[in-house]
Amino acid sequence: MTQKYFSQLNYTLGNEDTAIDIEIVRRLKSESIFNVAGCGSRSFPLLANDSIKHLSMGDVSPYQLALCRLREALYKECNFQEFLLFFDFPPYHGQDNRRKRKEIFTRLILNESDRSFFRGLFNEINWGSLLYLGKWEKTFQKLSLALQTLLGKEKETLFNFDYVDEQRNYFFNRFPQKKWKALLFVLGNKSVFNALLYKGDFIKKNVPGTHFQYYKESFENLFANNLARESFFAHLCFFGKIIHSDGNPIEAVEENFLKVKESLQSVVKPNYIEGNLLEKLSEDFYTESFDYLGLSDVPSYLSGPDEKNLLNNLNQCLKKGGVICLRNYLRVPETKTGGFEDITGEFSDLFLYEKVGVYRFQLFKKI
């Protein structure tokens, strides 16, 4: 079977807990946002903030932008239950939703190239869900098989807690730590990620310590401060998919869905920018256009002049007082910070509650 269509998508569920970004934007009362697109799940939920009047999503990948437009169409056309069903989010994950998914798809307002791309994709997967189709999601489904084999039934216990302190006590005292550390040691490293996903483009780590220490610390923070059952990332790592509504990401939470739907129907018309954000945002057209830039972990992939001049290159497109949010992963960009104030500390109460746990946030304000 050819994989003409779905092999184009790197992210479909996404790998960030956008609830943190929603709170950052709420505190900043941002109005005009540029956000790295990814699969859309890191952008649309921000619209729960009614301060936002403009949202631009940028990505080098036309397929990621197409997936964002599919999400936009679903928000506009579907009610909450249909949105969950279309993606197979719990409680719809254990049933055959293909007939209903096809019916919903025919109702969506999509441009012709997006419609033919997704019709081709859904035909390729026999109208199954695309939630775990991204290369990143598929990689973690593979990694979770190793975890399931090694931990066996013990893998479920961590998800049975209702109180974080009881879970923390179990994780640090009764959880099979030897097997867990062996797993992190074998899987949590450069060669495995390059082999499985990044094909040589894996991030050049500059944070102190080993990859093993980075992932060990990230998961310990995650399980010491958040219920595993409420982390879609923990579900993906332990079960290869989200197995309970408690684990649904913010986009699959009704209160957020309804606010985003309302914003898309009456206030915000998303703008899609295809291309390298460093080039696009340096264009005169975007001079002083934004008061918030959500760059995800893209800067962690940069090196050389692009890395050193990151903030300089983005200064022009920002309004005075505008903020840049970085989700650094394994690498903190070695960038000049002239013209900017580091305001990361003002949001540090949020970071331990980010339910993926692998990011080190930085926020810079244009002065």
Ligand SMILES: C[S@@+](CC[C@H](N)C(=O)[O-])C[C@H]1O[C@@H](n2cnc3c(N)ncnc32)[C@H](O)[C@@H]1O
């Ligand atoms: C590393 S991923 C982050 C995805 C995100 N974690 C999510 O949950 O959707 C970054 C996204 O940025 C895009 N990207 C990478 N470098 C870029 C660049 N220089 N300009 C614009 N987009 C870029 C990739 O195509 C990908 O969709």
